[in-house]
Amino acid sequence: MNIDPSIFKSYDIRGIYPQQINEENIAEIIKAIYKFFTTKIEKPGFTVGLARDMRISSPIFYKIAMETLVSLGANVIDMGMLSTPTFYFAIYNYKYDAGIQITASHNPKEYNGAKFVLYGPKGLIKIGKATGMEDVKNYAVSGIDLPADKKGTITVKDNIMEDEVENASKVLGSPDIKRFKIVADPANAMGGTFIDALFKKYPAELIRMNFELDGTFPVHAPNPLEAENLVDLQKRVIEEKADLGLAPDGDGDRIFFIDEKGQVVPPTIITSLVARELLKEYKGSKILFDIRYILTPKKIVEELGGVPVITKVGHAFITEELEKTGGIFAGESSGHYYLQSTGNAESSVAIILAVLKVLTEENKAFSEIVKELQKSFESGEINYKVTNAPEIIESIKNDYKDGELSELDGIAISYPTWRFSVRTSNTEPLLRLNVEGYNKEEMEGRKEELIDKIEALKK
Numbered sequence: 151m152n153i154d155p156s157i158f159k160s161y162d163i164r165g166i167y168p169q170q171i172n173e174e175n176i177a178e179i180i181k182a183i184y185k186f187f188t189t190k191i192e193k194p195g196f197t198v199g200l201a202r203d204m205r206i207s208s209p210i211f212y213k214i215a216m217e218t219l220v221s222l223g224a225n226v227i228d229m230g231m232l233s234t235p236t237f238y239f240a241i242y243n244y245k246y247d248a249g250i251q252i253t254a255s256h257n258p259k260e261y262n263g264a265k266f267v268l269y270g271p272k273g274l275i276k277i278g279k280a281t282g283m284e285d286v287k288n289y290a291v292s293g294i295d296l297p298a299d300k301k302g303t304i305t306v307k308d309n310i311m312e313d314e315v316e317n318a319s320k321v322l323g324s325p326d327i328k329r330f331k332i333v334a335d336p337a338n339a340m341g342g343t344f345i346d347a348l349f350k351k352y353p354a355e356l357i358r359m360n361f362e363l364d365g366t367f368p369v370h371a372p373n374p375l376e377a378e379n380l381v382d383l384q385k386r387v388i389e390e391k392a393d394l395g396l397a398p399d400g401d402g403d404r405i406f407f408i409d410e411k412g413q414v415v416p417p418t419i420i421t422s423l424v425a426r427e428l429l430k431e432y433k434g435s436k437i438l439f440d441i442r443y444i445l446t447p448k449k450i451v452e453e454l455g456g457v458p459v460i461t462k463v464g465h466a467f468i469t470e471e472l473e474k475t476g477g478i479f480a481g482e483s484s485g486h487y488y489l490q491s492t493g494n495a496e497s498s499v500a501i502i503l504a505v506l507k508v509l510t511e512e513n514k515a516f517s518e519i520v521k522e523l524q525k526s527f528e529s530g531e532i533n534y535k536v537t538n539a540p541e542i543i544e545s546i547k548n549d550y551k552d553g554e555l556s557e558l559d560g561i562a563i564s565y566p567t568w569r570f571s572v573r574t575s576n577t578e579p580l581l582r583l584n585v586e587g588y589n590k591e592e593m594e595g596r597k598e599e600l601i602d603k604i605e606a607l608k609k
Contacts, residue, residue, distance in 0.1 A: 151178045151293055157263065158287035160576040161278040161466050164254050164263035167207045171262055176211050180218040180250070182290035183266050186282055187248045190268055195302065198224045199241045201232040202252035203340050203401055204363040207262045211252045216304065219250075223300030227307050231363075233340035233402030234265060235496045239314045240307070241267055242274050242493030253340075256373040256400035259366050265401075273473045273494030278466030279576075311347035318500035319351065321491045322427070325507040331355040333408075334396040335383040337372035338364040341398025341405070344499050352506070357390055359383060372400030375484060377414075384412040393509065394516050396502060403465075403496040404485035407505060409516035418443045421481025422450040422523045424504045428479050429454040438471055438480035438488075440464075441559050441571050442584040445526035447481065462559040464576050469494045483531075483584070529585040529597045538609040539574050539581045545607055546572055546600070568596055572604075581608075 153175050157165035163179060165171035171179070187196070198219055202212040208231075219226045227246055229237065234251055241249035248268050254261035268275040275281055319325070332354050336342035342361040349356050359382065360369050370379045374397040387395040387408050395408030407415040418439070425437045425447060436457045439447045444460055451458040461471045461480070465488070468480050472494040480488040487501045488494055505516075512519060536542060543561055553563035560573025560582075568587030575582055583600055587593030 151175055153178060153290050155287055155291050158283050160464060162263055162265040164257060164261055166260050167262045173210055176214050177218045179290050180215045181294055181296055182286050183250060184219060184222050185289045185294050185296060186286045191247050195223055195225055196247035197227055199227040199229055199246040199249035201229040201237040204231060205254060205262050205365040208252050211262060215250060215252060220302040220304060221298040222296055224302040226302060226304050228304050229307050229310060233344050235403050235498050236311055236314050236344055238274060238495035239492050240310045241269055243313060245269055253401045258371060276466050276469050280466055311344055314499055315347050315351050318497060318503050321500055322503050322507055327352045327506045328510040329353050330393040330506060332394055332396060333357040333383060333386045333390055333392045335359040336361060336398050337370055338362055338367055339372040339400040341402040344402060345396060348499050348502060359386060374399055374406040380414060384408055388412040398498055402498055405498040405501055406485050409520055411517050415520055416528055417481060417483050417485045418446045419520050419523050422447045423508055424501060425451050425456060425479060426454060427504050429456045432478050436475050436477035438468060438477045440482050441562050442483040443528050443586050445586050446524060449525045526586050526588050527590040527593045529593060532583040534581045534604055534608055535579060536581045536608045542581060542604060542607045543572055546603060568592055570600060
């Protein structure tokens with residue numbers, strides 16, 4: 151069986167259908183994941199929660215995955231079509247031994263793949279580069295011989311989203327929420343499912359854009375990190391005089407917010423807002439955020455007596471760090487937000503609810519709350535395709551050796567009023583630059599200075 155090893159990524163399995171991942175090799179990939187599970191779970195006939203997204207190839211992959219797992223003796227929980235955070239919630243909440251989600255996240259329509267996890271009492275273990283992906287790749291590429299004559303079982307599980315909404319409500323103290331006017335655009339992908347479930351419990355005037363599930367993404371790509379994918383939503387928020395806009399990504403594990411003026415709210419502001427809410431209840435707790443932008447959340451967490459913890463970029467690293475530190479919440483600059491209460495996994499439902507709770511209690515426009523929380527200015531990530539990343543990083547490190555250096559993830563160099571990070575991507579052949587400062591003009595000036603240096607050095 152010819153399996154392209156490049157589909158085994160830092161955080162998941164992802165490839166182009168049908169060239170790299172197809173009906174022929176998906177069973178072998180599922181067998182490799184199952185074999186890995188057997189090395190970590192010390193009991194026969196363990197439970198595997200199985201779910202999928204709405205991509206065109208997902209139903210057939212789901213069927214093959216189900217049949218393969220049952221033939222290997224697994225007790226499969228048939229969870230049907232779910233967003234990734236709902237899938238994570240289910241595995242952790244119902245204590246299933248492991249879980250596989252058929253999805254390719256926010257990638258274009260021709261992709262598919264899988265995310266998979268193990269249950270742990272302290273949180274889910276997401277399988278990535280640092281937690282077992284290499285083993286899975288080796289099993290799949292070299293081929294595995296597993297006895298496939300056992301008979302597992304299939305149990306259908308319903309009402310998962312309702313339980314997820316109840317849990318999010320409980321985490322935030324069952325808040326009373328004002329009736330807001332909200333525009334949401336899940337780009338015909340999975341985020342619409344939990345938005346609908348949330349607003350069944352909490353009444354809102356919900357204006358739906360692109361809610362029909364369609365794996366061809368007919369209107370725009372399901373990636374809210376790309377500015378062009380937010381334009382229609384921003385316009386609609388203004389036209390409707392809405393209180394806010396919501397933009398989840400393809401599998402729903404990232405969520406972006408638009409304020410009432412049509413502006414994108416920086417994820418660090420959402421991290422700070424949620425941290426502030428949780429620190430009221432869980433005083434002195436650890437709050438995690440990644441190395442790209444730290445000035446705003448660090449200041450807010452410290453002011454509230456919390457303990458800021460800075461992490462590497464990437465959900466496998468962040469969930470690992472949450473477990474290690476016992477942190478209650480983590481926010482990532484790419485719009486991922488993780489809660490201890492959902493097994494250190496993303497919970498877009500809880501984050502939306504936290505924002506609505508603050509908007510209700512403070513009775514101010516979203517943009518006003520953003521302004522009050524904002525302590526610094528951010529450049530937005532600038533990406534370069536280069537072949538000489540180590541040389542560029544070394545040169546920049548040398549040019550800024552009078553600053554405070556961190557080599558946690560690439561390099562991050564801090565000065566009293568500004569800082570920057572330069573790192574290579576975990577998922578693409580890119581060099582990434584982020585700059586932030588307490589003063590907007592200084593941040594812009596330093597950004598230009600660093601851009602000029604990288605442009606001069608890149609090959």
